[in-house]
Amino acid sequence: METRKIQSVGGGTYTVSIPKDWADAQGITTGDAVQLHEHIDGILAVQAPESEQTAPSRISVTLAPQVTDAIERVLRAAYAAGSKTIILKNPESFTSEQRQVLSRVAQNLTGVSVVEDTPTEITVKTLLATDEVSVRQSVRQLRFVVLSMHRNATDALAESSAPDQFAQRDDQADRLEAMITRSFSRGVQRLEEVDALGVSRSELFELWMTTRELERVGDHANGIASAAQRVDDPDVVPELQSIAETTREIVSDAVAAIIDDAGVGQAEQALATRETVRAELDTVAGPDAVQNRIRRTAEHGGNIAEIALQQAIRNGELTAVSGGADQS
Template sequence: MIQPRECETDAVTTIEIPVVDDDPTHVERMLRAAYATGLREIVLTGALIDSQRRTVERVTRTLTGVTVASESHDRVVVQSMLDASEVSIQQSVRQLQFVALSLHREATAALTGGSRIDDPAERDDQADRLYALVDRYFWRGLSRLDEVDALDLTRPELFTLWSTARELERVADHAERITRLAAAATAEEATAAELQRLAADARSVVEDAVSVALGDTGIDTAKAALETRQRVREDAPALERRLFEASDTDYRLARILDSLTRTAEHGGNIAELGLQSVIREDGLVEGAELSTA
C-alpha cells in the first residue's frame, strides 16, 4: 500500500476545547492530553477563572516548547513552537535515563545517610517532561509520515524509543518513592548494604538495557541485562522473607525492596525491546544464546 505524502497535510493541527466548569484539574488533563496527541495549537474557550489560568501557565512551563501565545477574557491560545527537525528523540531518552538513574542512585544512598535530595518531586518532574516530549512525537509519528522523516527515524525505531522512555519514566517514579521512604526509614547496616547491592543491580539492568535500545551495544549486553534481572528476581524474595520475619523491621524497607525489584523489571522490559530491535535490524549472531526467563 502506498500513501501519498500529501495526505499527511490533512492531519488536524488545532483543537478548540470549551471549558465548561471551574475545575482547574480538568483544564490540566485536557491540556496535557492535547499536547500528547501532537497538536500544534490548543485553544481553550470559555470564561476561565484565575485558578484555571494559573493552571494553564503552570502546565505550559512543564511542557517542552510550549507557550501561551495569546489570551483574552474568554479565550486562551497555547502553541507548540518546536519542529520535529529540532528534536532528538535519542538524546531525550539519554537525558531521561540520566535523570532517572541519578535520582535512583541518590535515593538508595539515603538509606545509609549518604545523600539527601531536597526536592525529589522536582527531579521526577524533569523525567515527566522528557517523557511527555517523546510521547508527543511518537503519536505525531503515527499519524504523519513527514514527522518520522524529520525525526530521522523509522517507525519501529520510534516505537522502541517511546517504549524505552515509558519504562524510564516509571523508573523515575520508583526513585522518587524510594527517596521519600528512605528519608524516614531506619535499617541495620547489613540490610542497608543488601538493599544497596540490589539497587545497584537494578540500575545496571536499566543502564545496559537502554544502551541496547539506543543501538550503542548489542546482544551480549542485552544478555547481561536479562541475567542481572534474573539475579534480582532470585535474591529479592530471600531478603523480603527476612524483613517480614524480623519483629523490629521498618515496614518502609519492604516497600523500598518492592520498588527496587520493579526497577529491575522495567529495565528487563527495555532489554527485551532492545533485543527485538537487534534481531529485526541485524538478525541474531550465529551461536548467540539468550535466557529471558
C-alpha cells in the same frame, strides 16, 4: 487492500491512479498536491497534506467557569496527542487560579507557549519543530534523569529522609517523557513527522516503548524516596543500596543496547543480571515497599533488554545466543 497497475506516460515516468473514494474523503481533487513518502523500509506512501483545521492539529475546548483540574489534563493530553494549537474557552472569564494552572503546565511542556490571551479565550501553541527533536538523545537524557532519581532515592535510605531537589528531576523526567510521547504520536499520524525525526517507524516505536519503561523506573524512584522515611533497620540499608545499584546497571546497559549500539550481548547480560537480582532480593531482609520497588526496577530494565533483543532480530544482528541469559 486492492492492487493497481503501474502505467508509463513516457520519459521514464510512471503513474498509478488513486481510489476516488479515498480522494473524496480527503478533500482531494484534480490539481491538488499530495505528499509522497519514501521510507527506508521500502514503502512508498501517499498522504494528504495536513490541515491546521483538522484534528488533532487544532482543538478547541470549552471549560466550565470554575473548573481548574481539567485544564492540566486537557493540555497534557492534547500535547501528547500531537496537537499544535489548543484553544481554551471560558464562557464567563478565566479566574486567576485557572490562569496560574495554565501557565504552570505550559512552562512544564517543552516548546509550549501562550500566544493569545483574552478574558474568555486563551490560545496555546506548540512551537517545537519536529526536526529540532532527537528522540534518541531524549531517551538518553531520560535514562540519566530517572537513574539519578533512583540513585538519590536509595542514598536517602541511609538518612531516612526524602532526597533534596527530587521534585525538580521528576519534573524534568515528565517533560522528556511527554516530548517523546508527542513525537511518537505525531509520527503515527503523519508520515512526514517520521521523516523529520530521522528514524524508521520501527525504531520510533521501540524508543517509545523504552520511554514507557524508563517512566516506570522513575515512578519506583519516587516510591523508594517516599519509603526512605519508614526504614527502621539501618543494618539492611547497605545491602539494599548495593542491589539497587545493580538494578540501575541493568537499566543503563539495556538502554545502551538500543540507543548506543552497545550490541545484543549487553542486552543478554542485562537479562542475566536480572536473574541474579531476583535471587538476591529473595534472601535479603528489609521493608517490602523498598524491596518491591527495587525488584520492579530490575524487571523494567529486563523489559528494555527484551526490546533490544527484538530490535536485534529485526535488524538481523542476533545470529547466536550466549549462555548468560535465561532463555526459558
